[in-house]
Amino acid sequence: MAKKFRDDEVLRYLETHTYDETMVFFSISRMTIARIKKRNKVKIMPEKIKVAIVGVGNAASSLIQGIEYYKSRSNNIGLLHPTFAGYHISDIEIVSAFDISIKKVGKDLSEAINENDLEIVAKVPILDVKIQMGNILDGVIDQTRKLIAPAEIGSANIINELKLSETEIVLCLLPSGADEAVKFYAEQSLQAGCAFINATPTKIAVDKNYARKFHDAGLPLIGDDLQDQFGATIVHKRILKQMLDQGVEIKESYALDVGGGAESLNTIHRSRGIKREIKSKSVKSSLNLNAPIVAGTSDYVPHMKNSRNSMLWIVGNGFLGSEIIVDLKIQTKDGPNGGAILADVIRATKIALHQGSSGAIDEISSYGFKNPPKGTVSIENAHKNLANFVLGIKE
Numbered sequence: 001m002a003k004k005f006r007d008d009e010v011l012r013y014l015e016t017h018t019y020d021e022t023m024v025f026f027s028i029s030r031m032t033i034a035r036i037k038k039r040n041k042v043k044i045m046p047e048k049i050k051v052a053i054v055g056v057g058n059a060a061s062s063l064i065q066g067i068e069y070y071k072s073r074s075n076n077i078g079l080l081h082p083t084f085a086g087y088h089i090s091d092i093e094i095v096s097a098f099d100i101s102i103k104k105v106g107k108d109l110s111e112a113i114n115e116n117d118l119e120i121v122a123k124v125p126i127l128d129v130k131i132q133m134g135n136i137l138d139g140v141i142d143q144t145r146k147l148i149a150p151a152e153i154g155s156a157n158i159i160n161e162l163k164l165s166e167t168e169i170v171l172c173l174l175p176s177g178a179d180e181a182v183k184f185y186a187e188q189s190l191q192a193g194c195a196f197i198n199a200t201p202t203k204i205a206v207d208k209n210y211a212r213k214f215h216d217a218g219l220p221l222i223g224d225d226l227q228d229q230f231g232a233t234i235v236h237k238r239i240l241k242q243m244l245d246q247g248v249e250i251k252e253s254y255a256l257d258v259g260g261g262a263e264s265l266n267t268i269h270r271s272r273g274i275k276r277e278i279k280s281k282s283v284k285s286s287l288n289l290n291a292p293i294v295a296g297t298s299d300y301v302p303h304m305k306n307s308r309n310s311m312l313w314i315v316g317n318g319f320l321g322s323e324i325i326v327d328l329k330i331q332t333k334d335g336p337n338g339g340a341i342l343a344d345v346i347r348a349t350k351i352a353l354h355q356g357s358s359g360a361i362d363e364i365s366s367y368g369f370k371n372p373p374k375g376t377v378s379i380e381n382a383h384k385n386l387a388n389f390v391l392g393i394k395e
């Protein structure tokens with residue numbers, strides 16, 4: 001039977017112990033702790049947000065560098081929210097990391113990021129986080145063996161690692177198309193009692209079965225398929241919206257990416273179809289458009305490394321049916337383009353944990369992802385819903 005306790009006992013214990021320790025000691029859930037804090041009007045103070053990274057590629061490198069780069073709080077360029085929900089990006093702490101590359105496993109996270117093809121702009125000190133060997137499953141495909149040769153050792157005990165490192169949030173940054181591996185880490189996350197963020201297009205947050213499992217475990221689930229800060233999808237949505245707002249009728253459009261790096265290679269070989277489906281649907285649903293719109297990836301060019309060129313083409317009709325054509329190319333770096341969104345999503349997930357929210361969290365997912373559980377909404381609504389969620393406002 002659960003132990004009897006008073007609010008002040010729990011609050012006093014919390015002053016010197018983590019959430020997890022408090023949950024175990026009093027046999028209570030995060031939700032109960034959140035209620036006790038609310039009842040007693042205790043301000044939720046920023047504390048470190050303990051994150052595990054699965055897949056230490058270019059996106060991970062960007063996030064890790066960003067945590068260092070923005071430590072000096074006068075530098076906010078490139079962030080969407082310097083402080084979000086009371087947390088600064090430097091409140092994010094990477095406490096464990098998993099990869100399968102022979103070049104990364106066993107190294108400190110700060111050194112392993114040098115093995116990516118992304119330029120290092122922020123000097124990351126030794127973090128005392130050794131890359132653990134992950135479970136290979138479908139994490140490498142034949143075409144990528146040239147890029148990713150797996151370490152020849154057995155997988156670490158992932159659940160144990162997550163528990164020992166007191167991970168709160170597992171961030172899945174595996175390459176697109178590694179469905180088995182993504183599902184495996186979602187399960188490990190559940191069993192270790194961690195929230196799960198799925199940046200890949202594998203269907204996790206939209207899968208009712210996973211949503212129910214995370215709900216029953218009292219844990220947040222966020223995803224699927226990260227939407228870049230200034231990638232093809234968001235730019236496409238914004239330009240189409242601007243045209244519609246100006247009275248232009250949209251006749252047809254496409255947006256196609258060409259890029260290098262393992263992510264582009266995997267997209268081409270394993271997830272081209274699903275990426276195209278997700279991207280096209282995300283653009284159309286955000287604006288309720290019926291015009292033919294295709295958004296996807298057209299090719300992999302190895303020497304482009306982490307660079308990505310996105311070609312946008314829009315045909316519309318203006319006054320007197322006059323033809324208007326937008327022909328635009330954006331050049332971006334894939335890794336850093338996810339960094340600011342990841343920083344927001346991680347901080348929002350911490351709030352979800354504080355609030356005791358569980359299951360697939362649509363308010364966070366529709367802000368940062370192209371395939372959220374309840375479908376894509378307009379950018380304005382996605383931003384408003386996230387702000388209300390963080391403030392605890394229910395509409």
Ligand SMILES: O=P([O-])([O-])O[C@@H]1[C@@H](O)[C@H](O)[C@@H](O)[C@H](O)[C@@H]1O
Nearest residue numbers: 226227228231232233257263334
């Ligand atoms: O949001 P967006 O720029 O259209 O799409 C991006 C993809 O093109 C890219 O391959 C992937 O690494 C990003 O996470 C994101 O999904």
